[in-house]
Amino acid sequence: MAAQGKPVLHGYFRSSCSWRVRIAFALKGIEYDQVPVSLVKDGGQQLTDQYKTVNPMQQVPAVTIDGITLSQSLAIIQYIDETRPGPRLLPADPQQRAQVRMISDLIASGIQPLQNLHVIQKIGAEKVQWAQHFINKGFNALESILKQTSGTYCVGNEISMADICLVPQVYNAERFKVDLDQYPTIKRINQTLMELEAFKVSHPTCQPDTPDDLRA
Amino acid sequence: MAAQGKPVLHGYFRSSCSWRVRIAFALKGIEYDQVPVSLVKDGGQQLTDQYKTVNPMQQVPAVTIDGITLSQSLAIIQYIDETRPGPRLLPADPQQRAQVRMISDLIASGIQPLQNLHVIQKIGAEKVQWAQHFINKGFNALESILKQTSGTYCVGNEISMADICLVPQVYNAERFKVDLDQYPTIKRINQTLMELEAFKVSHPTCQPDTPDDLRA
Structure with a gap:
């Protein structure tokens, strides 16, 4: 896999699903960039046409990583777990x-x-x-x-x-x-x-x- | 792991989440028993104290398998996929x-x-x-x-x-x-x-x- 730079988290400080992904990155020791998507400013920045191309579901979080963009926090967390070193986030058993x-x-x-x-x-x-x-x-x-x-x-x-x-x-x-x-x-x-x-x-x-x- | 007999699906014919699990069993070619839990009869059989011991969330499906009881259809499907032969339900990539x-x-x-x-x-x-x-x-x-x-x-x-x-x-x-x-x-x-x-x-x-x- 080509080096793709740091993962980018499109999230919102108060979104509990965004927080899940931030915890996963922190537990794994992975550096990432954040692009804030305010769920309240401008009537909800997740509703813009631009953000719809990032996550058609118009929700946070979405993560751009290894050349793809993923939404749904548990899918993101398990992808991070399966492709990155560090403490495992799901048990072996x-x-x-x-x-x-x-x-x-x-x-x-x-x-x-x-x-x-x-x-x-x-x-x-x-x-x-x-x-x-x-x-x-x-x-x-x-x-x-x-x-x-x-x-x-x-x-x-x-x-x-x-x-x-x-x-x-x-x-x-x-x-x-x-x-x-x-x-x-x-x-x-x-x-x-x-x-x-x-x-x-x-x-x-x-x-x-x-x-x-x-x-x- | 000791032989535990066939898995038991606690489900409801019309529940879409129960159907998910039935599809997974069918794709894997796994025989199982069904215990019907009517969501409409008797004011909802999922609300009984007895069923609450099966699934505290009082929802279907729940599956008893290999000596444990699992709820949440995607957790059940991935458990089946990770422990049973047959076509894989999640890709290798x-x-x-x-x-x-x-x-x-x-x-x-x-x-x-x-x-x-x-x-x-x-x-x-x-x-x-x-x-x-x-x-x-x-x-x-x-x-x-x-x-x-x-x-x-x-x-x-x-x-x-x-x-x-x-x-x-x-x-x-x-x-x-x-x-x-x-x-x-x-x-x-x-x-x-x-x-x-x-x-x-x-x-x-x-x-x-x-x-x-x-x-x-």
């Missing part, structure tokens, strides 16, 4: 890999899409209750699953894609004022992860496009 | 694998969760327009992506997890009366796939729990 994917998809298909900005805007006045409903439904299930799969982290004692999904979803839950005390395992794992450098440097409060009043 | 996952996730995270039964029930009177909005939004993007990635099938000329996701989502689109003529690539690939035995035997119209009046 097939059953543990399946558990990592199950937890990742529970969040990425079962929770996040139902409380993302586009959906919430369509819901209107009831948006906080709507988001809380789906986050609580998902976290109830997740808490129960994590009681069986977790060690220090979501699946056993190695950081995985499941942890990469967990932390940004907890951040969203806090934004929607979900009571995390109901979910002691989620809360414990999130706190442990937030001590780690890769989760700190990728946090929404310290990205190039973070507004000054939201900076940590 | 990392970039093609990423494209397969991108398309699968576009459907599994970007479309299906927004038009599933639980969400539609919460939307109420506007449910058809709601479902059409999200299916059209996703299919517009998918059509554009498939123009770049497809050959005979979604990614090149080998059947993959992306095709396994496509066909059940087209079936849902037809139920919601989405005009498929807008999406010639999606329509072509779907028609090609529906000629194949694995997609026919797994169809919602011929499952053990298909009601008589919906049988093909």
